[in-house]
Amino acid sequence: MAICKIDYQAPAELLRDRVILVTGAGDGIGRDAALAYARHGATVILLGRTTAKLEAVYDEIEAAGGPQPAIFPLNVEGASLKDYQDMAETLDKEFGRLDGILHNAGLLGRITPFEQYNPELWEQVMRVNIHGPTWMTQALLPLLKDSRDASVIFTSSSVGRKGRAYWGAYAVSKFATEGFVEVLAEELEHLGNVRVNTLNPGATRTQMRRSAYPGEDPDTLRTPEAIMPTYLWLMGPDSHGHSGEKFDAQPPRTS
Ligand SMILES: NC(=O)c1ccc[n+]([C@@H]2O[C@H](COP(=O)([O-])OP(=O)(O)OC[C@H]3O[C@@H](n4cnc5c(N)ncnc54)[C@H](OP(=O)(O)O)[C@@H]3O)[C@@H](O)[C@H]2O)c1
Numbered sequence: 001m002a003i004c005k006i007d008y009q010a011p012a013e014l015l016r017d018r019v020i021l022v023t024g025a026g027d028g029i030g031r032d033a034a035l036a037y038a039r040h041g042a043t044v045i046l047l048g049r050t051t052a053k054l055e056a057v058y059d060e061i062e063a064a065g066g067p068q069p070a071i072f073p074l075n076v077e078g079a080s081l082k083d084y085q086d087m088a089e090t091l092d093k094e095f096g097r098l099d100g101i102l103h104n105a106g107l108l109g110r111i112t113p114f115e116q117y118n119p120e121l122w123e124q125v126m127r128v129n130i131h132g133p134t135w136m137t138q139a140l141l142p143l144l145k146d147s148r149d150a151s152v153i154f155t156s157s158s159v160g161r162k163g164r165a166y167w168g169a170y171a172v173s174k175f176a177t178e179g180f181v182e183v184l185a186e187e188l189e190h191l192g193n194v195r196v197n198t199l200n201p202g203a204t205r206t207q208m209r210r211s212a213y214p215g216e217d218p219d220t221l222r223t224p225e226a227i228m229p230t231y232l233w234l235m236g237p238d239s240h241g242h243s244g245e246k247f248d249a250q251p252p253r254t255s
Pocket residue numbers: 023024025026027028029030047048049050053074075076077078103104105106107128155156157158200201202203204205206207208209
């Protein structure tokens with residue numbers, strides 16, 4: 001079973017002076033992660049496709065007295081290699097390094113028998129969930145290498161660790177994520193300052209979960225805020241030395 005740190009108590013200054021990029025920061029788990037990272041001292045770069053949502057998170061961080069965040073509107077689905085290179089240049093100019101990435105933006109696609117899966121939707125899911133994060137990471141590697149202690153978290157799912165009927169491209173993209181992290185972690189091992197892991201949030205009360213399980217009572221699920229301890233632990237220095245590993249943000253549900 002993957003390691004879970006739901007009882008971790010993050011020190012108030014855990015992420016002080018760290019520059020952390022969160023994708024899909026406007027909603028759901030990404031929104032809460034951005035707020036939690038800022039609350040613990042990080043300068044957060046808020047990336048997402050809906051600027052108004054990113055602005056709302058920006059305002060919330062400022063109102064709470066957190067370090068001034070930055071907004072980076074980008075639709076990962078249509079982004080090109082050039083977009084990621086431009087992004088790296090901008091972040092280099094503004095911050096000079098990157099101490100962490102939470103790859104969180106994700107698309108569910110459709111839960112449907114494979115025989116009926118629409119190939120365009122399949123491609124779309126793969127672009128957002130695996131191709132985008134892969135090429136973004138390649139472009140940002142030089143900035144991560146300039147950090148004293150960089151943590152890159154790729155968001156996985158239980159269907160990316162054990163396949164499940166009808167989960168199609170979503171499950172395949174999460175399996176690819178797990179594989180990519182194993183490959184990259186081994187390649188970066190000799191550096192000693194860039195670690196890469198996967199994190200499965202588990203069933204969490206968000207819009208994506210509602211789309212996947214429309215009949216479920218949301219009150220039976222943990223909120224994004226409740227699963228933040230593992231997100232904080234894995235982003236901060238207390239998880240130093242862990243790389244190429246799988247983590248869970250909450251224990252498996254018994255019901
Ligand atoms: N919730 C769960 O139970 C659960 C379980 C296992 C894994 N996960 C994973 O956890 C992550 C977060 O999920 P969530 O439940 O918080 O989902 P969510 O509420 O649907 O939020 C997804 C976020 O990703 C952004 N996004 C989607 N497509 C994008 C694109 N093309 N470019 C840029 N941003 C994009 C969305 O932006 P907009 O708001 O602008 O649409 C939104 O901010 C995902 O990787 C998901 O696979 C979730």
